[in-house]
Amino acid sequence: xxxxxxxxxxxxxxxxxxxxxxxxxxxxxxxxxxxxxxxxxxxxxxxxxxxxxxxxxxxxxxxxxxxxxxxxxxxxxxxxxxxxxxxxxxxxxxxxxxxxxxxxxxxxxxxxxxx
Amino acid sequence: xxxxxxxxxxxxxxxxxxxxxxxxxxxxxxxxxxxxxxxxxxxxxxxxxxxxxxxxxxxxxxxxxxxxxxxxxxxxxxxxxxxxxxxxxxxxxxxxxxxxxxxxxxxxxxxx
Numbered sequence: 421x422x423x424x425x426x427x428x429x430x431x432x433x434x435x436x437x438x439x440x441x442x443x444x445x446x447x448x449x450x451x452x453x454x455x456x457x458x459x460x461x462x463x464x465x466x467x468x469x470x471x472x473x474x475x476x477x478x479x480x481x482x483x484x485x486x487x488x489x490x491x492x493x494x495x496x497x498x499x500x501x502x503x504x505x506x507x508x509x510x511x512x513x514x515x516x517x518x519x520x521x522x523x524x525x526x527x528x529x530x531x532x533x534x535x
Numbered sequence: 536x537x538x539x540x541x542x543x544x545x546x547x548x549x550x551x552x553x554x555x556x557x558x559x560x561x562x563x564x565x566x567x568x569x570x571x572x573x574x575x576x577x578x579x580x581x582x583x584x585x586x587x588x589x590x591x592x593x594x595x596x597x598x599x600x601x602x603x604x605x606x607x608x609x610x611x612x613x614x615x616x617x618x619x620x621x622x623x624x625x626x627x628x629x630x631x632x633x634x635x636x637x638x639x640x641x642x643x644x645x646x647x
Contacts, residue, residue, distance in 0.1 A: 424578070451633065461622055463579075463637040475632050510578055520628030521567040521586040524635060526578035 423447050424527035426511050432533045433501055440497045441530045443511030450516040451475075452494040453524065454486060457508040469494055470517045501534045508532070537562040537629040541638035544622075548615055548645050556610040556641045558599075558625035566627040568592075568601055568608040569635070573622045582610075582623070615645045 424445045433439050445452060453476070454466040468476035469488040483499045494511060511527040542557040560568065567586045571579040583592030588603035597612045608625060625638040 453635075455635075461573075461640040461642075463624065463640075465634055465636075468632055468634065470632070476634055512579075514633055517632040520633050521584070522633055523569075523581045523584065524633070526571075526580065528578045 424511055424513055424525050426509075426527040426530050428530060429528065430531050430533075432535065434535055435501055435503060437501050438497070438499045439501060439532070440495055441509055441511075441532070443494045443496075443527055445492055445511075445513040445525070445527075447513055447525060449513040449525075450491055451514045452488065452491070453512040453514075454494065454496050455510045455512060455526075457510060457529070459507070463510070467494075467496075468517065475517060498532075501532075503534050506532055506534045537566065537627060537636050539625050539627055539636055539638035541623075541625045541641055543639070544642040546641060546643045548643070550617055550645055550647050551614045552645075554610070554612040554615045554619075554643065556623055556625075556643070558608045558610065558638060560606050560608065560625075560627050562606075562627055562629065564630075565603075566629060568599070569626045569628070570597070570599055570608070570610050571624045571626060571637075573624065573640070575621070579624065615643070617645045617647055619643060620645045 451470045453468045467486040472488045508529045512524040514522040514524045569584045570582040583594040585592040585601035591600045
């Protein structure tokens with residue numbers, strides 16, 4: 421059973437389009453995250469939700485809008501895609517957000533290529 | 536702000552060699568420290584962690600000790616295998632909400 425799953429695995433699209441990435445976790449966790457990994461493998465947090473409530477919102481263009489319909493799902497919608505949005509996007513989850521010692525479980529990633 | 540610095544790669548070793556990947560951090564308070572590993576084409580998975588000073592995390596032959604005095608969390612393994620080839624990320628949990636701050640990653644290539 422996959423703990424954290426993402427769809428799609430690959431996404432190729434043109435500049436200016438709007439696209440969504442979906443994430444689901446079956447671990448019963450309360451907290452979910454989106455990270456962006458650039459071409460040099462550098463990872464940076466974008467957003468986090470705890471029990472459907474936005475708790476972390478880093479400096480991300482407002483073309484990116486996360487949505488959490490329930491605590492097992494966290495989606496990422498991107499409007500007006502730009503070349504610089506090309507990256508691998510990882511979803512992750514953790515038991516909750518109250519302790520910094522909780523492990524985060526990562527999905528397999530979605531490789532977004534904007535042409 | 537909080538940050539993590541780890542040695543640049545790639546690190547290339549022969550099988551059974553000793554591995555050290557250096558990691559230092561800057562943080563306010565007392566963060567938890569982590570090593571995550573990313574195998575080719577996969578997501579990250581936790582390798583080990585330490586939550587307070589002088590704690591040693593260990594897993595699959597890898598070890599790292601939380602050194603508050605030197606703000607370091609160096610990863611070591613006594614004898615690497617080809618299957619250890621991957622990118623290794625040092626990270627700390629920053630502030631509230633369990634936010635992870637990652638180092639730049641170190642690619643390890645182990646040859647037979």
